Amino acid sequence: MKQQRVCVLGSTGSIGENTLDVIARHPERMSVYALSAYSRIERLVAQAWDTRAQVVVVPDAAARKRFEQLWPAGRKPPEIRVGAQALEQTAADDGATTVMAAIVGAAGLPAALAAARAGKRILLANKEALVAAGGLFMQTVREHGAELLPIDSEHNAIFQCLPQSGQAGAPSEPAKGVRRLLLTASGGPFRTMALDLLSQVTPDQACAHPNWRMGRKISVDSATMLNKGLEVIEAHWLFAMPVQRIQVVIHPQSMVHSMVEYEDGSILAQLGQPDMRTPIAYGLGFPDRIDSGVGLLGLTALGRLDFEEPDLQRFPCLRLSFEALGAGQAACIALNAANEIAVASFLDSKIRFTQIAGVIESSLGRITGCATPSLASLEDVLALDAQTRRVAAEFCLEMA
Numbered sequence: 560m561k562q563q564r565v566c567v568l569g570s571t572g573s574i575g576e577n578t579l580d581v582i583a584r585h586p587e588r589m590s591v592y593a594l595s596a597y598s599r600i601e602r603l604v605a606q607a608w609d610t611r612a613q614v615v616v617v618p619d620a621a622a623r624k625r626f627e628q629l630w631p632a633g634r635k636p637p638e639i640r641v642g643a644q645a646l647e648q649t650a651a652d653d654g655a656t657t658v659m660a661a662i663v664g665a666a667g668l669p670a671a672l673a674a675a676r677a678g679k680r681i682l683l684a685n686k687e688a689l690v691a692a693g694g695l696f697m698q699t700v701r702e703h704g705a706e707l708l709p710i711d712s713e714h715n716a717i718f719q720c721l722p723q724s725g726q727a728g729a730p731s732e733p734a735k736g737v738r739r740l741l742l743t744a745s746g747g748p749f750r751t752m753a754l755d756l757l758s759q760v761t762p763d764q765a766c767a768h769p770n771w772r773m774g775r776k777i778s779v780d781s782a783t784m785l786n787k788g789l790e791v792i793e794a795h796w797l798f799a800m801p802v803q804r805i806q807v808v809i810h811p812q813s814m815v816h817s818m819v820e821y822e823d824g825s826i827l828a829q830l831g832q833p834d835m836r837t838p839i840a841y842g843l844g845f846p847d848r849i850d851s852g853v854g855l856l857g858l859t860a861l862g863r864l865d866f867e868e869p870d871l872q873r874f875p876c877l878r879l880s881f882e883a884l885g886a887g888q889a890a891c892i893a894l895n896a897a898n899e900i901a902v903a904s905f906l907d908s909k910i911r912f913t914q915i916a917g918v919i920e921s922s923l924g925r926i927t928g929c930a931t932p933s934l935a936s937l938e939d940v941l942a943l944d945a946q947t948r949r950v951a952a953e954f955c956l957e958m959a
């Protein structure tokens with residue numbers, strides 16, 4: 560068994576912390592090579608100390624200085640690299656065999672793509688990378704023989720339920736015998752709240768997910784169900800599945816993480832506690848199954864599993880996501896970028912929860928109404944992403 564040396568991009572976040580928890584359980588199989596943080600430098604220092612990481616990546620000179628000041632005397636500090644380009648360089652570094660892509664938002668795309676170009680084992684949590692540049696990313700994985708393992712719980716579940724070829728790559732057609740992918744969704748904290756109360760909800764209420772503990776951005780996405788929309792687009796790219804063959808099913812308990820429906824009428828499901836250490840351990844251990852630290856699911860204590868149709872009136876962001884996937888890549892880039900701006904604005908108490916969908920819809924209208932630029936390269940994608948952010952920020956200001 561080859562020792563894995565893991566580069567954890569976004570190590571100070573929710574996925575990053577869970578990844579370090581799993582790695583620490585398997586010193587004989589894996590170790591940390593590199594870590595990255597954006598604002599939580601103190602936490603990064605503690606992580607680097609505990610894991611003996613060789614490299615850390617921070618965003619700027621001020622963060623570097625802070626890291627140096629906080630590093631305890633008496634032990635050699637890790638190499639400190641600075642800036643977005645250093646993230647790409649570290650993701651592609653010979654020192655790493657495996658890259659956990661756990662930066663939030665499209666900011667994580669360049670480093671995830673660099674890992675693919677370098678032919679790494681990529682554990683992909685950063686769904687926004689696929690939403691913005693799914694075609695480019697999957698093509699890069701294919702061309703450079705990278706190994707791609709989905710970490711997002713639903714996609715990890717689907718990966719586990721698909722006919723196993725023992726390979727973790729980038730399929731160019733749907734798996735044989737599969738009729739549909741059934742993506743489960745909790746419905747978030749506002750699934751049953753009276754519709755007229757939704758405009759009053761606070762950021763903390765939106766971040767109080769009923770089943771999962773996650774970062775604030777994805778928690779708001781779960782509350783609007785834009786998260787499920789991003790996941791439909793993610794599933795389309797990961798499994799080469801046409802949008803008509805992807806169904807979203809509300810499952811409030813978040814115990815069935817997703818399902819694959821086969822031509823013969825069988826449905827295969829993956830179940831487990833809502834704890835991201837299970838998919839993370841699956842990715843780190845693949846093809847072996849390794850301990851994740853997650854307890855067993857008590858089915859008799861649970862008693863029942865519920866399923867229902869999503870309500871597109873309550874969750875307009877889900878409708879917008881299906882429409883964007885149908886409209887093409889420019890719309891998907893705009894959907895994601897406008898959402899990132901709208902969610903940040905909501906978390907900052909500048910716009911209301913119910914205005915998030917409006918910002919996205921207006922931005923999509925403005926961007927996709929213009930001539931679609933070429934989107935063949937990372938630079939093209941990032942240019943449209945930046946343009947959308949400017950437009951969405953204007954709409955947020957108008958609504959504030």
Ligand SMILES: NC(=O)C1=CN([C@@H]2O[C@H](COP(=O)(O)OP(=O)(O)OC[C@H]3O[C@@H](n4cnc5c(N)ncnc54)[C@H](OP(=O)(O)O)[C@@H]3O)[C@@H](O)[C@H]2O)C=CC1
Nearest residue numbers: 569571572573574596597598599662663666684685773774
């Ligand atoms: N949390 C979960 O359970 C799940 C998350 N995902 C996906 O995984 C990704 C990470 O989510 P989550 O861990 O919840 O997010 P968090 O907000 O908890 O963590 C995000 C990480 O990214 C870093 N970061 C933020 N902005 C930048 C930037 N501009 N450049 C570089 N690094 C940055 C943060 O650094 P710092 O903290 O130092 O500021 C942090 O390490 C998202 O794409 C999410 O959709 C998917 C499924 C489940």
Ligand SMILES: CC(=O)[C@@H](O)[C@H](O)COP(=O)(O)O
Nearest residue numbers: 711712744745746747781786
């Ligand atoms: C843990 C995970 O994968 C999240 O994306 C989670 O699925 C969010 O839950 P819902 O979006 O279904 O509420």
Ligand SMILES: [Mn+2]
Nearest residue numbers: 711712713790
């Ligand atoms: Mn998910």
